[in-house]
Amino acid sequence: xxxxxxxxxxxxxxxxxxxATDVILTGDRPTGSLHLGHYAGSLRSRLALQGRCEQTLxxxxxxxxxxxxxxxxxxxQHVPEVALDYLAVxxxxxxxxxxxxxxxxxxxxxxxxxxxxxTVARLERxxxxxxxxxxxxxxxxxxxGFLCYPVSQAxxxxxxxxxxxxxxxxxxxxxxxxxxIVRRVNRLGGPPVLTECRALLSSTxxxxxxxxxxxxxxxxxxxxxxxxxEEIHRLVMAMYTDPGHVRPSDPGRVEGNVVFAYLxxxxxxxxxVAELKERYRSGGLGDVPLxxxxxxxxxxxxxxxxxxxxELARDRGYVMxxxxxxxxxxxxxxxxxxxxxxxxxxxxx
Amino acid sequence: xxxxxxxxxxxxxxxxxxxATDVILTGDRPTGSLHLGHYAGSLRSRLALQGRCEQTLxxxxxxxxxxxxxxxxxxxQHVPEVALDYLAVxxxxxxxxxxxxxxxxxxxxxxxxxxxxxTVARLERxxxxxxxxxxxxxxxxxxxGFLCYPVSQAxxxxxxxxxxxxxxxxxxxxxxxxxxIVRRVNRLGGPPVLTECRALLSSTxxxxxxxxxxxxxxxxxxxxxxxxxEEIHRLVMAMYTDPGHVRPSDPGRVEGNVVFAYLxxxxxxxxxVAELKERYRSGGLGDVPLxxxxxxxxxxxxxxxxxxxxELARDRGYVMxxxxxxxxxxxxxxxxxxxxxxxxxxxxx
Numbered sequence: 288x289x290x291x292x293x294x295x296x297x298x299x300x301x302x303x304x305x306x307a308t309d310v311i312l313t314g315d316r317p318t319g320s321l322h323l324g325h326y327a328g329s330l331r332s333r334l335a336l337q338g339r340c341e342q343t344l345x346x347x348x349x350x351x352x353x354x355x356x357x358x359x360x361x362x363x364q365h366v367p368e369v370a371l372d373y374l375a376v377x378x379x380x381x382x383x384x385x386x387x388x389x390x391x392x393x394x395x396x397x398x399x400x401x402x403x404x405x406t407v408a409r410l411e412r413x414x415x416x417x418x419x420x421x422x423x424x425x426x427x428x429x430x431x432g433f434l435c436y437p438v439s440q441a442x443x444x445x446x447x448x449x450x451x452x453x454x455x456x457x458x459x460x461x462x463x464x465x466x467x468i469v470r471r472v473n474r475l476g477g478p479p480v481l482t483e484c485r486a487l488l489s490s491t492x493x494x495x496x497x498x499x500x501x502x503x504x505x506x507x508x509x510x511x512x513x514x515x516x517e518e519i520h521r522l523v524m525a526m527y528t529d530p531g532h533v534r535p536s537d538p539g540r541v542e543g544n545v546v547f548a549y550l551x552x553x554x555x556x557x558x559x560v561a562e563l564k565e566r567y568r569s570g571g572l573g574d575v576p577l578x579x580x581x582x583x584x585x586x587x588x589x590x591x592x593x594x595x596x597x598e599l600a601r602d603r604g605y606v607m608x609x610x611x612x613x614x615x616x617x618x619x620x621x622x623x624x625x626x627x628x629x630x631x632x633x634x635x636x
Numbered sequence: 637x638x639x640x641x642x643x644x645x646x647x648x649x650x651x652x653x654x655x656a657t658d659v660i661l662t663g664d665r666p667t668g669s670l671h672l673g674h675y676a677g678s679l680r681s682r683l684a685l686q687g688r689c690e691q692t693l694x695x696x697x698x699x700x701x702x703x704x705x706x707x708x709x710x711x712x713q714h715v716p717e718v719a720l721d722y723l724a725v726x727x728x729x730x731x732x733x734x735x736x737x738x739x740x741x742x743x744x745x746x747x748x749x750x751x752x753x754x755t756v757a758r759l760e761r762x763x764x765x766x767x768x769x770x771x772x773x774x775x776x777x778x779x780x781g782f783l784c785y786p787v788s789q790a791x792x793x794x795x796x797x798x799x800x801x802x803x804x805x806x807x808x809x810x811x812x813x814x815x816x817i818v819r820r821v822n823r824l825g826g827p828p829v830l831t832e833c834r835a836l837l838s839s840t841x842x843x844x845x846x847x848x849x850x851x852x853x854x855x856x857x858x859x860x861x862x863x864x865x866e867e868i869h870r871l872v873m874a875m876y877t878d879p880g881h882v883r884p885s886d887p888g889r890v891e892g893n894v895v896f897a898y899l900x901x902x903x904x905x906x907x908x909v910a911e912l913k914e915r916y917r918s919g920g921l922g923d924v925p926l927x928x929x930x931x932x933x934x935x936x937x938x939x940x941x942x943x944x945x946x947e948l949a950r951d952r953g954y955v956m957x958x959x960x961x962x963x964x965x966x967x968x969x970x971x972x973x974x975x976x977x978x979x980x981x982x983x984x985x
Binding site for chain 2: 348349352353354356357359360362363364389390392393395396398399400402403404405406407408410428429430431432433434435438439475476629631632633634635
């Protein structure tokens with residue numbers, strides 16, 4: 288695979304936070320196809336880091352099952368879809384390991400051991416878990432696997448000996464939880480076997496859905512990575528702008544305006560975007576020319592991704608081979624980490 | 637190994653509850669050496685069933701770590717000790733699989749999947765967990781692994797496709813929890829892959845410690861399976877009888893009298909024990925002749941066990957081979973069960 292799609296590391300260059308010795312673990316829950324929000328928020332950063340650090344993308348199917356056990360077939364079906372998305376944007380399996388979480392038994396073994404080092408009260412206090420429990424309306428019916436997923440994440444991170452984990456602000460408690468477990472393992476008695484990780488924080492704001500709400504496949508408000516030009520056109524034309532901006536001559540708001548959020552994320556010509564914002568604010572720029580510009584920018588971004596995705600999708604065997612080879616490589620890494628952690632628990636190797 | 641020690645299936649014959657097609661899973665937490673309470677309560681029943689059903693003894697080191705992560709070295713050290721106890725009483729590894737829980741990654745993988753099928757509230761309501769949390773004084777500082785251990789037990793039981801699980805009354809909620817998980821797995825979509833298990837209930841009362849309290853290694857009130865004749869003599873002479881039975885001529889109480897509890901458990905001559913009870917109740921039988929009789933009974937029981945244990949302990953390699961071969965066999969069984977359960981979760985095989 289060529290890597291010509293490595294592109295757009297804008298104001299927030301992740302390379303300033305990583306060095307060549309870093310080991311990066313990141314990934315996605317396979318609950319839907321990836322969209323432009325993923326591209327702006329994480330895929331672009333992974334492309335920028337590819338080849339600079341050891342990097343693994345974990346397709347977290349077990350994590351997806353923690354709140355979706357009833358939708359297991361849906362999750363399973365999206366494992367190769369997410370892999371296709373990775374490959375289509377330019378993730379190169381020779382440089383970045385793509386692995387499937389459920390194919391790595393060492394991660395389950397690590398999680399089971401780590402559960403003994405964390406109290407139920409500590410998990411219930413985890414702010415990320417609390418927020419997500421609320422979001423999902425679980426109340427008392429939280430699946431135990433969901434409550435325990437920070438422990439499973441700690442298993443993932445330490446299983447790969449990751450030193451740098453890309454997260455949003457809201458995920459910082461997960462990093463803290465992982466490092467607490469690392470310290471507890473290292474205090475079990477023998478020599479320290481794990482090292483703490485750091486968060487790779489992105490300052491890129493989360494890209495909204497076309498209606499201004501959180502982008503989500505189920506809401507139909509996200510632009511898929513494989514969108515056709517017609518879809519792009521339709522979704523951009525439906526974008527939420529400024530309801531007070533009725534006539535082109537009216538002054539308009541840039542903040543909260545979805546079109547500008549996308550231009551900020553994807554338009555390479557920063558000076559032109561700055562000028563458009565100025566004109567929009569002072570009045571005299573209608574939504575339609577602005578949206579036309581965005582359509583052009585997104586078509587240029589998405590067209591090669593879509594073409595490559597379609598080409599790859601015809602060779603299902605190749606995608607399966609990528610997942611198999613990546614998971615095999617990841618098995619070697621994670622089994623080695625498990626051996627060390629078993630040693631800390633005085634379990635035979 | 638000969639099986640000449642198969643012995644003493646008294647009033648409560650487990651063979652009446654099991655048939656040849658049953659698969660039995662039982663075992664012990666390796667937190668101490670086994671004692672006569674284990675012999676009366678479980679080992680004897682395992683010997684009676686040996687060769688009649690497929691039977692696995694699981695040395696549950698991971699379960700021991702759920703409340704003893706800080707004592708990992710102690711747990712590890714007791715894995716071969718428990719195996720020695722098994723072999724010394726006559727467990728024959730050619731007929732009964734002896735496996736180590738932490739060497740079976742499929743069990744961890746099953747447990748991680750099952751955690752998604754059980755709510756936190758359900759685990760907190762589990763009467764066995766509630767009672768044990770209270771016993772250990774955990775309050776809010778329950779290790780997550782401890783709260784989740786019924787799920788881990790369900791993984792063990794279903795991993796071996798056990799149909800019959802020896803438990804005390806207090807453990808019945810664990811069987812119910814397992815069967816709930818079995819039903820949830822079978823309802824995930826595909827064809828049913830697991831079958832429910834039944835409890836093998838023992839009516840043998842729990843053998844008390846020599847002081848009348850619960851027998852426990854830490855209280856020093858249990859008679860080890862490898863006790864010397866001197867230890868047996870000392871512990872029996874210290875046994876709690878009836879504080880109101882001061883002179884031999886006084887009438888004495890049989891209920892709550894530890895000597896009679898042990899005679900009931902181990903004296904083969906039921907008629908003689910009945911007569912002694914009668915004489916003790918009506919007055920005229922002192923504690924000392926009674927204790928002398930018990931010393932003789934226990935020496936006859938323990939001596940061959942102790943001798944065999946000492947002989948086996950000299951050949952550590954043999955014990956390790958037994959554990960290795962048993963765990964390998966158990967790996968084949970549990971990996972096959974995991975494949976089926978993964979299928980139910982739509983995960984590739």
